[in-house]
Amino acid sequence: MAKFLLVNPNDNVAVCLEAGKAGERIEVGNYQLNLVDDVPVGHKVALKTIGQGEDVIKYGAPIGHATQEVTVGKHVHTHNLKTNLSGNLVYSFNQKLNQLRYGKRDLTFNGFKRSNGKVGIRNELWIVPTVGCVNGQAQQIIDRFVREMNPTDIDSVEVFKHSYGCSQLGDDHENTQKALADVINHPNAGGVLVIGLGCENNQIKHLKKFIGDYDESRVRYMVAQEVEDEVEAGLAMLKEIYAIMRQDKREAVPVSELKVGLKCGGSDGFSGITANPLVGAFSDFLVAQGGTTILTEVPEMFGAETILMERAINKEVFEKTVSLINDFKDYYNKHNLPIYENPSPGNKDGGISTLEDKSLGCTQKGGTATVVDVLKYAEPIRKNGLNLLSAPGNDLVAASALGFSGCQLVLFTTGRGTPFGSFVPTMKISTNSDLYNKKKNWIDFNAGQLLEGKTMDELLEDFIQYVIKVANGEKLNHEKSGFREIAIFKTGVTL
DSSP states (O other), X not given: OOEEEXXXXXXXXXXXXXXXXXXXXXXXXXXXXXOSSOBOTTOEEESSOBOTTOEEEETTEEEEEESSOBOTTOEESTTTEXXXXXXXXXXXXXXXXXXXXXXXXXXXXXXXXXXXXXXXXXXXXXXXXXXXXGHHHHHHHHHHHHHHHOOTTSSEEEEOOOSOSSSBOHHHHHHHHHHHHHHHTOTXXXXXXXXXXXXXXXXXXXXXXXXXSOOTTTEEEEEGGGSSOHHHHHHHHHHHHHHHHTTOOOEEEEGGGOEEEEEEOSOOTTTTTTHHHHHHHHHHHHHHTTOEEEEOOGGGTTTTHHHHHTTBSSHHHHHHHHHHHHHHHHHHHHTTOOTTOOSOHHHHHTXXXXXXXXXXXXXXGGTTOOEEEEEOTTOOOOSSEEEEEOOOSOHHHHHHHHHHTTOXXXXXXXXXXXXXXXXXXXXXXXXXXXXXXXXXXXXXXXXGGGGTTOOHHHHHHHHHHHHHHHHTTOOOHHHHHTOOOOOOOOOSOBO
């Protein structure tokens, strides 16, 4: 017998857990009905007749309206359901704060204390090019260093290549400088070699203004045009940095030092039922410990943004949240593109029908905590607690942005799967067990257990312990595979 789940008692659709065939009799909650259509896993079925123009309700909220009458037992998806969203909205401050259900616990992890007071969960040696022109030289230096030094006493040696740093104007140029400065200052790096070309817009002397104070023994600079052999010169500098940072040792610090990014990608019909609520519960738990989480992907807040606005700590943060949403809509309008051209083909295959459907699931990663601040792109964290961050939904761009703002770790929920990794540890959390069992080389944790009898409290405790293990140094799958990248957000002209 096919299995369906009623997510909220007020819903007029249910979500398919095991594929249903037309003509099959099903029971879900207090409803008994015959399926009129085949219903794939993750997709929705009508529990009541929904008239043309009437709202389809999931998560206890509208996810769009029926474009035709949908009778009981019909498959509800993009062929008969359309978004209710259009244009910019006017919002009013209607504060509804929640009391977190988690108490303070005496939990610690073993991290690397940096001289500026920050804490890293990795001790890595990085090369950061100021401009894409020196990516190749940076890679040559890394390759030579690894061959000659065999640096097994640190966590990793990486070069974070990108294609920017020149031929950019205005906000794009400044965003590149801020993002690279954030990488250079990141506590997961025990040492950094910054390599410039010499003729680029992003001159090292200008970049230093964004970097601010730094440890001169651990952050070194080289301009390739100013030395005879940039590979030899860079290699010598890298060895000097390594000699210092290899002495670093982990020590116990409270979990309140964790700063964790919240991200989803390749979402499916279970994202808002398993993985995102689990991450939301963890976010609430970490905030209760005095820690910090950041929720981003602004276009995937559309349709659920008022839930976040109601949780703003004050009127100022509410107004910043309104600007966060409307500025991104203006960005779409500026390029004459539809604001609500979402979900993706993969989302739709997985059972997500409209942006509201996606957003109501997506924002669950932020749990129920009070929103304490709203950050601009590449802006560092200022306040402990739940923050919102301006960045798009693109997986690598958004995950990088979370790292730029200071997250040591990104929690990445997915129903479809992806192998990528940002420049900080990026934990893949599957929404369903099929994905976890099929892609164990990609997925680190299985939230699909929530559909198989495990309670949220039980799974959350397992998840907390796993996060602590990762913070202690246990490598994630993308780290084992060597998939580490950065992607910088670009909006304007390239010269």
